[in-house]
Amino acid sequence: MRWHYRVWLRLRTMFRRGRVESELGEEVRLHIERMTEENAARGMSTEEARRAALVEFGGVEQVKEECRDARGVRWLEEAWQDLRFGMRQLRRAPGFTVVALITLTLGIGATTAIFSVSEAVLLRRPYRDAGRIVVVLERFPRVPGSAFVLSPEFRAWKERSRSFEEIGAYGFGSGANLTGIGEPVHVSVGNVTTGFFGVFGIQPVAGRGFVAAEARQGAAPVAMLSETLWRSRFGADPKIVGRTIRLDSEVYQVVGVAPGNVAMATADVWTPLALDSPFFSPHNPAWTMLQVWGRLKRGATAAEAKADLQVLTEQLNREYGVQSAQFRAGVRVDATPLHEFLVLGYGKLLEILLAAVGCLLLIACANVANLLLERGVVRAGETAVRAALGAGRWRLIRQSLAESLLLAAGGGAAGCAAGVWATRFLRQLVPEWLTVHVGMNWTVLWASAGFAIAALLVFGVAPAIAGARPEAGDALRHAGNHATGGRRRWQNWLPATEVALSLVLLIAAGLLVRSFVRLSNVPLGFDPHGVYVASVNRPVTRGTDPARSMAFGNAVLEGIRRLPGVEAGCLATQYPLGMPNNAALEVDVRGAGKVRFVKPAVVASISPDCFRVLRIAFQAGRGISDADAATAPKVAVVSEAFAREVFRGRGAVGQEIRLPDANATEWTEVVGVVADTRGIPLGEEPDPAVFTPFAQQPSFRMSFLVRAAAPGELAEAVRKTVLSVDRNQPLSESRTMDELVARQVAPLRFRMLLLGLFAVLAMTLAAVGVYGVVSYSCSRRAREFGIRSALGAGRREILGLVLRQAGGIAAVGVAVGLAGAFGATRLLSGFLYGTKPDDAATFFVVPAGLLAVALLAGYLPARRAVRLDPARLLREE
Amino acid sequence: MSKPSDLVQGTLDLLVLKTLGLEPMHGWGIAQRIRQTSGEVLQVNQGALYPALHRLEQNGWIRAKWGESENNRRARFYSLTPAGRKYLEREEANWRRLSAAIGLVLENS
Numbered sequence: 014m015r016w017h018y019r020v021w022l023r024l025r026t027m028f029r030r031g032r033v034e035s036e037l038g039e040e041v042r043l044h045i046e047r048m049t050e051e052n053a054a055r056g057m058s059t060e061e062a063r064r065a066a067l068v069e070f071g072g073v074e075q076v077k078e079e080c081r082d083a084r085g086v087r088w089l090e091e092a093w094q095d096l097r098f099g100m101r102q103l104r105r106a107p108g109f110t111v112v113a114l115i116t117l118t119l120g121i122g123a124t125t126a127i128f129s130v131s132e133a134v135l136l137r138r139p140y141r142d143a144g145r146i147v148v149v150l151e152r153f154p155r156v157p158g159s160a161f162v163l164s165p166e167f168r169a170w171k172e173r174s175r176s177f178e179e180i181g182a183y184g185f186g187s188g189a190n191l192t193g194i195g196e197p198v199h200v201s202v203g204n205v206t207t208g209f210f211g212v213f214g215i216q217p218v219a220g221r222g223f224v225a226a227e228a229r230q231g232a233a234p235v236a237m238l239s240e241t242l243w244r245s246r247f248g249a250d251p252k253i254v255g256r257t258i259r260l261d262s263e264v265y266q267v268v269g270v271a272p273g274n275v276a277m278a279t280a281d282v283w284t285p286l287a288l289d290s291p292f293f294s295p296h297n298p299a300w301t302m303l304q305v306w307g308r309l310k311r312g313a314t315a316a317e318a319k320a321d322l323q324v325l326t327e328q329l330n331r332e333y334g335v336q337s338a339q340f341r342a343g344v345r346v347d348a349t350p351l352h353e354f355l356v357l358g359y360g361k362l363l364e365i366l367l368a369a370v371g372c373l374l375l376i377a378c379a380n381v382a383n384l385l386l387e388r389g390v391v392r393a394g395e396t397a398v399r400a401a402l403g404a405g406r407w408r409l410i411r412q413s414l415a416e417s418l419l420l421a422a423g424g425g426a427a428g429c430a431a432g433v434w435a436t437r438f439l440r441q442l443v444p445e446w447l448t449v450h451v452g453m454n455w456t457v458l459w460a461s462a463g464f465a466i467a468a469l470l471v472f473g474v475a476p477a478i479a480g481a482r483p484e485a486g487d488a489l490r491h492a493g494n495h496a497t498g499g500r501r502r503w504q505n506w507l508p509a510t511e512v513a514l515s516l517v518l519l520i521a522a523g524l525l526v527r528s529f530v531r532l533s534n535v536p537l538g539f540d541p542h543g544v545y546v547a548s549v550n551r552p553v554t555r556g557t558d559p560a561r562s563m564a565f566g567n568a569v570l571e572g573i574r575r576l577p578g579v580e581a582g583c584l585a586t587q588y589p590l591g592m593p594n595n596a597a598l599e600v601d602v603r604g605a606g607k608v609r610f611v612k613p614a615v616v617a618s619i620s621p622d623c624f625r626v627l628r629i630a631f632q633a634g635r636g637i638s639d640a641d642a643a644t645a646p647k648v649a650v651v652s653e654a655f656a657r658e659v660f661r662g663r664g665a666v667g668q669e670i671r672l673p674d675a676n677a678t679e680w681t682e683v684v685g686v687v688a689d690t691r692g693i694p695l696g697e698e699p700d701p702a703v704f705t706p707f708a709q710q711p712s713f714r715m716s717f718l719v720r721a722a723a724p725g726e727l728a729e730a731v732r733k734t735v736l737s738v739d740r741n742q743p744l745s746e747s748r749t750m751d752e753l754v755a756r757q758v759a760p761l762r763f764r765m766l767l768l769g770l771f772a773v774l775a776m777t778l779a780a781v782g783v784y785g786v787v788s789y790s791c792s793r794r795a796r797e798f799g800i801r802s803a804l805g806a807g808r809r810e811i812l813g814l815v816l817r818q819a820g821g822i823a824a825v826g827v828a829v830g831l832a833g834a835f836g837a838t839r840l841l842s843g844f845l846y847g848t849k850p851d852d853a854a855t856f857f858v859v860p861a862g863l864l865a866v867a868l869l870a871g872y873l874p875a876r877r878a879v880r881l882d883p884a885r886l887l888r889e890e
Numbered sequence: 891m892s893k894p895s896d897l898v899q900g901t902l903d904l905l906v907l908k909t910l911g912l913e914p915m916h917g918w919g920i921a922q923r924i925r926q927t928s929g930e931v932l933q934v935n936q937g938a939l940y941p942a943l944h945r946l947e948q949n950g951w952i953r954a955k956w957g958e959s960e961n962n963r964r965a966r967f968y969s970l971t972p973a974g975r976k977y978l979e980r981e982e983a984n985w986r987r988l989s990a991a992i993g994l995v996l997e998n999s
Contacts, residue, residue, distance in 0.1 A: 018950055036956075040917065040966045041940065047918045048936070071937035079937075083945035 023084075030090075037080055045070055091408070092415070099416035106388070108788075112781055113384050114424050117469070120377025121428025121462045123774050124370045126435030129454035131366050131767060135359040136352065141214030142308075145178075146351040147315045149305040149322065154343040161302035163341075165295040168288055169329045170305075171208070176318035178310045181209030182303040183278040184286050188550050189260040191282070192741045194246050199550060199745035202260065203280025206288065210271060212308045218243070220254035220269025223285040227268070230287045236265040237283040240273040258282075261552040278304065295332045307348070319348040362764070365521070365840055369771040372514045374461050376778045378468040383507040383782055385417070385469065387789040389476020396477065410477045417473030421466040428465070432458050504790070505822050508782035512826025513833060515775035516863055520834040521841055522772035523855040524848055525765040531847035532758050538690035538699060539589055540628040541750035543580075545724035546588065547731045548746035551713040559643070559711040565738060566707065566715050570620065572734035578722040583626045586712045587617035589690040590753040598701075600659055603669035603680055608659050615652075615692065615702035616672065618710035624650075624687055626720045634666040634685030641706040647681040648706065654689050655701035672703065681705070695757040696846045716746070724749045764844055776863065779826070780870040787819050788874030798878055808879040815878055819871020826867070827860045902942050904985060905932070907970065907978040910952060914969035916959060917943060943968060951977050 025033065045066050052062035070076065081090075103110045140146060151166065153159045167182050174180065184204035191200045207223045210216075218240050227235045236258060238247070247253055257264050260282065271283055291297040309318060323346045330341055349357070356363065396409060436453050549569075551562055566584045573582045598614040601607050621637045623629075632653055641648050649670065656665035669680040689699035707715075721727055728747045735742050791798075798811050838850040848855070909915065909923050920943075921934040946952045951974030959965040970978065 022948060022950075036966070037940075037944075039964075043916075043963065043965060044918050044936065044940075069936055071935070076937045076940055079941035080944040083941045084948050 023089075033084075037077055041070075041073060041077065045073070091411075095408075095412050095415035096419065098412060099419045102416055103419060109384060109388055110420070112785060113381060113420055113469075114427060116377050116380045116384075116778060116781060117420070117424025117465055118427040118431045119774055119778060120374055120380075120465050121425065121458070122431025122435055123770070124373050124377075124461050125428075125432040125454065125458040126439055127767065127770060128366065128370045128457050129432075129436050129452070130439040132363075132454055132457075133452065135363060136355050140351075143351055145309040145311075146212060147307050147309060147318060147348045148351055148354040149180075149307055149318075150347045150349075151326070152345045152347060153341065155340055162305040163300045164292045164303055165297075165300060166326055166329060167206070167303050167305055168293040169295070169325050170322055171206070171288070173325055174307075174318070174321055176309060176313045176321045177307040179208040179211040180305065180307040181212040182206045182286065182305045183209060184301055184303055186278070186280050188745055189282070190550065190552055190741065190743050191242075191246070191258060191260055192262075192743075193259045196736065197741045197743040198246065199743040200242060200260070200281035201279070202282050202284060203278055204284055204286045205278075206286045209283075209306075212306045213277070214308070215272060217269035218272050219251070220267070222269060222271075223283075228285040228288055230290050232285075232287070234263060234265040235268045235285065236260070237269045237271045238267055239271055239279075239281050239283070242281045243270045277306065295329055306351070315348045315350050319346055322346040322348060361840060361843060365768070365844075368837070368840075369518055369521075369768060370457075370461075372518055373771055373775050373778070374464060376511045376514050376775050376782070378465055379507045379511050380778050380782045380785070381465065381469050382472040383504075384785055385472040386476060386507075387504065387785065389413075389473075391789065391793070393476070410474060413477035414470070414474050417470050420473070421469050424469070425462050425466055428462055429458060504786055505818070505825075508779065508786050509822045509826040509829070511775075511779035511782040512823055512863065512867055513830035515772065515779040516827055516830025516860060517833045517837050518768065518772040518775045519859045519863060520830075520855055521838055522765065522768040523859045524838060524841055524845055524850065524852055525761065525768055527848045527852060527855060528844070528846040529758065529761050529765045532696055532761055535691065535695065535847075537589065537695075537754075538629060538688045541590075541754050543720055543722070543724055544626065544750040545719045545721060545727045545731070546591070546716055546746065546748060546750060546753070547719070547728070547735070547744050548591075548714070548716040549735060549742055550745050551715070551742070562711040562713055562715075563643070563708060565742075566620070566711070568738045569717060569735055572737060573717055573719055573731060576721075576727070576730050576734065579727075580720045580722070581622050581626045582717060582719045583622040584620040584707055585617055585623050585716050585718060586619070586707070586710075586714060587615055588623075588716055588718055589627070589692050590695070590750065590757060591692075591716065593693040598703075599673055600703075601671040601673075602659060603671075610658065610701060612700050614655070614700055616705075617702065618705045618707040618712060620707045623704070623718065626718045627690070629690060630688040632686040632688060633664075634683070636685055636687075637704065637706045641708060643708045643711075645709075647679050647709055648684045649681045650685040650687055650704045651683055652687055652689050652699065652702040654699055655703055656683075656686050658701055670703075672705075693757065695754070724751075761844070761846065776866060779863075780866050783819055783822055783867050784870040784873060786822065787815060787871040788877070790818060791815060791874045791878040795878065795881060798881070811879045812872075812875050815875035816868060816871055819868055819875070820864075822871075823864050823867030827864055830863075831856065831860060902934070902938060903946060904978070904981050905934075906939075906942055906946065907951065907974060908982070910968055910970045911975065911978055914955075914957075914967045916965035916967050918965070919959075920968070946974070950974070 045063075048066035048069060049059075049062045052065050053059060057065060067073070149162060149170075150160050151162050162182065164184075167180075170177075171180050182205065186201050186203045188199055189202050191198050205223070207225055207228050210222045217237065220237070222237065223235065226232060238253065238258075243249060243253060247256075250256070253267050254269060256267050258267060259265075265282075265284065287293075292299060292301045307318065309315065326344060326346055330344070333341065400406070400409060433453055551565065570582055570584050573579060593613075598616065599607055599609045619637060621639055621641075624631065624636050634650070636650060637648070649672075651659070651665055659665075659670070660668055665683050665686050668683045670683060671678075671680055687704075690702065691697075691699050717731065719727060719731070732744055732747065735744060798814075801811060801814075802808075834856070835851060842850045905924050906920055909920050909927075915923065917939055921936060921939055924932055924934050943952070943954075947954055947968070951971060952968045953971050955967050955969070956964060957967045
């Protein structure tokens with residue numbers, strides 16, 4: 014009862030102030046009336062009686078004030094007053110308020126959103142207790158850049174290492190056709206050891222993981238489905254465990270379903286690696302390469318694990334034969350914590366990103382600081398007047414604090430909202446094959462919001478603290494003296510800094526844009542527009558017979574050629590941008606001995622129409638024709654790069670060569686030379702290529718290349734055509750060549766857009782900064798301009814005066830920014846294509862553009878300044 | 891801020907509450923009553939009275955209501971709340987103990 018009565022009283026005091034005040038006034042008035050009457054009754058005159066009463070009561074206003082104090086809501090009331098006062102002040106300066114809010118919104122929102130998304134994509138992995146996961150690699154001095162583990166080592170580690178709670182391996186995956194469940198589909202198959210899921214702390218969605226008994230040779234085949242496949246193909250069947258599936262005509266029993274967040278390695282179907290297979294024996298000369306991860310025991314460190322594995326590996330080395338000992342000489346084992354591994358991999362990109370975030374945030378803070386300091390100066394006079402009228406120093410500081418807090422609350426809320434919204438927006442741009450969860454990085458959000466708001470409070474309150482000094486009288490005396498107000502250095506330095514920082518970002522973005530344009534327009538050697546690609550993997554059981562493979566390919570090709578809108582179609586085992594070329598080829602040239610390529614080379618078998626479909630130009634000789642059948646003399650067509658390296662200037666056509674995998678002793682005649690085509694990576698010079706007739710070198714893996722009016726709409730028709738030839742044959746790939754090109758330029762495009770976004774935001778903020786400073790100084794110098802124009806200065810001169818300030822700021826900013834950019838863009842060198850980090854065009858065009866923007870930002874207030882009527886200005890002062 | 895008061899603040903509160911314990915009264919009446927009952931010894935400073943009343947009201951010990959005074963004038967009447975009565979009893983006991991103790995010291999030394 015009591016407490017709510019008190020709350021009610023307090024609320025009444027606060028919100029019914031008028032009523033409470035008038036009651037207090039009435040009470041005091043009545044009291045004094047009574048005293049006056051009393052005094053009059055004692056014989057004083059009316060006048061005297063009243064004066065005596067007032068004296069005895071003691072200052073009416075003081076008493077009232079004490080009563081208000083006694084009500085105990087005074088500080089609340091004053092805070093409320095301060096906030097309302099701050100609100101009024103902000104409303105009275107809409108330009109200042111809007112600019113400050115926009116700056117905070119952009120500064121906080123954009124930086125956090127962009128950083129959150131990029132950081133999540135690059136570094137975040139959804140594993141339990143991920144700090145204990147390490148990536149294990151072997152470095153072989155004989156294979157520079159090797160990043161794998163050989164199978165025998167893995168078995169030795171798994172059996173003998175004491176550092177890991179769990180160690181697991183992924184054997185580079187393959188593909189298989191899943192049949193018997195609706196239409197056939199091509200699935201990726203990942204071979205993993207029993208510990209693989211345990212390392213990442215991944216629990217099956219249904220069923221269980223693999224057990225040791227299943228990871229043996231000759232054990233009944235078992236498989237785990239990925240959650241995606243389980244949902245899309247099996248309708249999330251809750252009774253999936255125990256069912257059987259057919260992969261390439263082999264039957265597997267499903268033991269469990271793996272969740273979809275195994276981002277380090279993905280597969281549609283998982284099968285166990287048999288640890289007792291010859292591949293894992295140190296005495297077997299054939300090994301497989303594995304990717305290995307381990308979960309450290311509690312308390313164990315990566316360094317300890319590394320030393321432990323190194324010892325085991327050296328022990329094992331002594332058991333090997335001569336050949337492998339040579340290969341393994343000097344092997345070093347690396348065990349790197351997962352997060353560190355990812356940071357190392359993306360280190361440079363992350364550094365660039367952090368630098369960009371830092372730049373933008375600094376610019377935003379500089380802008381806010383600048384605005385507030387300017388405002389503080391403009392209000393110095395007002396502050397002095399209020400101090401002279403008896404406003405306490407603390408009260409003055411509190412008032413500007415209230416104003417800053419209002420801005421901080423508004424800007425902070427808007428910034429956070431913008432950040433959350435922008436994160437959501439950017440998340441849509443993250444490719445779906447990245448199975449990472451992209452969410453707001455709250456740490457970065459709080460950090461940048463805190464940073465910006467701290468800047469706001471410091472620079473908002475500092476002028477008030479300075480202005481509220483007892484010697485404020487000085488300020489008062491000078492307050493009217495606007496015309497000659499002293500030059501303040503920071504006034505121009507802050508926007509100059511902003512210009513410099515934004516120039517660094519703009520130049521970096523400019524370099525990436527140029528690289529992107531270069532890479533997008535690089536001559537490919539073939540025409541990807543209008544080409545559709547579909548690939549199939551014939552199951553080995555059905556495709557080992559070359560004649561049947563050939564028959565299948567021809568039948569599909571026949572069907573595809575009859576589809577509406579198709580101009581031409583062909584069949585190839587390899588095509589540009591299809592797969593990275595990794596075979597280092599050795600060619601035997603008749604009469605000239607063996608030639609070994611340093612670079613990887615393309616070896617493809619193709620059907621006759623391929624050069625026409627891809628529009629690859631002929632340089633010499635002929636292409637592949639129908640006459641080059643299986644039984645006809647062996648022929649080949651080579652690329653220019655191939656001819657250059659193998660025949661060194663001698664005519665290629667008519668030469669005879671032997672390729673290593675053509676086991677026949679027959680020589681192959683080179684019948685033609687075609688233009689080079691680029692592959693993966695797109696930025697590198699074309700690899701040498703050799704093409705043989707598909708009829709002479711059939712393969713179980715083949716792609717159909719189709720030139721059509723609308724290649725994007727062919728997928729369904731081609732799939733049906735393939736099914737009509739073999740109802741169990743799915744497509745393992747189906748896309749247009751334009752998509753393949755886009756995928757190649759995607760990483761560069763991503764970096765370009767990312768940095769471009771930062772740069773544009775930075776430039777906007779810098780322009781706002783210049784605009785703010787120039788327009789403030791215009792309003793401060795209005796009187797000076799008035800005098801000047803009264804003395805005959807034309808609009809041109811005044812415009813010149815203002816623009817000189819803007820130009821000065823921009824020039825200093827650009828000069829400093831250029832110096833910074835020369836240093837900073839070296840970070841970028843690995844990300845550029847065909848563009849040097851100090852590319853002259855970029856270093857010329859971008860600063861020029863930025864200067865123009867800065868001058869424009871100065872021109873707007875300048876134009877306003879010259880439009881003012883000088884006579885009126887002078888009268889106002 | 892110094893408060894112009896002849897009485898220690900706590901003492902004034904106690905006197906006001908005690909006076910209001912008899913009947914609801916307005917500010918003027920409270921001052922008069924304290925003066926009369928103390929045999930003209932305690933002069934309540936008029937300026938200190940009202941802040942004290944407002945403070946007591948804020949603490950929930952007294953409650954204010956507008957009414958007619960003895961000569962048909964409007965006045966703000968203060969009355970003791972149950973919480974105020976309890977507080978008064980406690981403070982009165984404290985005061986008696988304290989003054990008795992001071993008396994003992996003064997007599998015996």
